[in-house]
Amino acid sequence: MAKKKRVPIPDDIAAEILFISDRTCCVCNIRGKQVQIHHVDEDPSNNTLGNLSVLCFECHDQTMIKGGFGRKLEANQIFKYRNDWHERVRNRKAKADEIASIQTVTGSTETVIVNVINEEDYLNYKTYDDPNLLKDYLDKILIVHNAQLTIARTKWDTGVTMTMNQGNYDMVDFYEEVLIELSTFYPKGHFNNLTPKKYFSELISSRFLWNRLVLEPHGVGTGGTIVSTMTGGSVMNDLKHMIVDMVNSLLFPYEIDEQIDLDKWRDEWLT
Structure with a gap:
């Protein structure tokens, strides 16, 4: 043949x-x-x-x-x-969107974020320009964050690698959705002219690869099963700090830096 x-x-x-x-x-x-x-x-x-x-x-x-x-x-x-796997990814993303979306967190019906899957849909992707909405989201997402951490800790406390990994992945999905929501306060096309979902999907995948490589200095696959758990924890930490960086940058142009105690917000977020 x-x-x-x-x-x-x-x-x-x-x-x-x-x-x-x-x-x-x-x-x-x-x-x-x-x-x-x-x-x-x-x-x-x-x-x-x-x-x-x-x-x-x-x-x-x-x-x-x-x-x-x-x-x-x-x-x-x-x-x-x-x-x-594709169905599980879709369900995971939908769950994170439901938990962390601006509409869910603030109750705002001003606009609804579009679940973009390709660049053509970007034409329908809506952005926000409302400092009060941003402040409301930042205030309330802390409560949601604490609730998600409580759920994740029940998985981490099992000591079972697969279950611990799932706790990490749940939090990574949550942080990814928060990044996507915050990105809607930036101009359309701001992130390398990609939809936020695609931009952060690529970025987070690169962080998983980077952290896994760093954790296996003797060669890929030499670190054992615990490496996947450690990798997820490192990516979680990366994303938490990325969110702080975005919040810090957004407060000043929206002139709400005096309405939010950034140090207090950051300390509670990173706890």
Whole structure:
């Protein structure tokens, strides 16, 4: 059988599959691993979105036939893993949006943030220019934050790696949504001309990769299972401080720096 010619995956399709997969392997679901886009039917010319999945290098190796033995991951298995993972990512993001959105936190019906999934939707993405709304959000998000931390601590206290990781991921999703909400007080297109969801998705994925690499100085995969938990904790800390930086920058142009005690707000947020 003639070998099928590889056709480069178009940039927009590659970006879309990475985004809806949260740049995370759909099989092992461990964030921070290096990943690649896999053609499930093994036809390198079939670049349709439905034929692509995101796998880490280790899981991708299991799709190969080696030494005369059959592959460990068949196409139908990958499809099931992928579809399940995509649904979990959608539900996770929707839950974080429901918890941390400006509309939920403040009760504002002035505008509703659009759940953008591609650049065309950015035309409908709404921004805010209301200092009172920003102040109200900052006051109330502290209460929501404390509640989310309480829930996450019940998972961290189990001592079970998978459950502890889920607590980290829940908080990372929450912080990502807060960053997205704060970004709506910036001009449209401000963040590298990307939608906030795409911008922060890429940024957070890079922080997972960076922190995981730092935590394994003797080589990738040498740190054991605890590395995934430590990586999630480091990313959480990164995002918490990014939010403080954004709040600090937003207070002055909106002239509400005198209405909010930034030091007190920051101390409570970082507790």
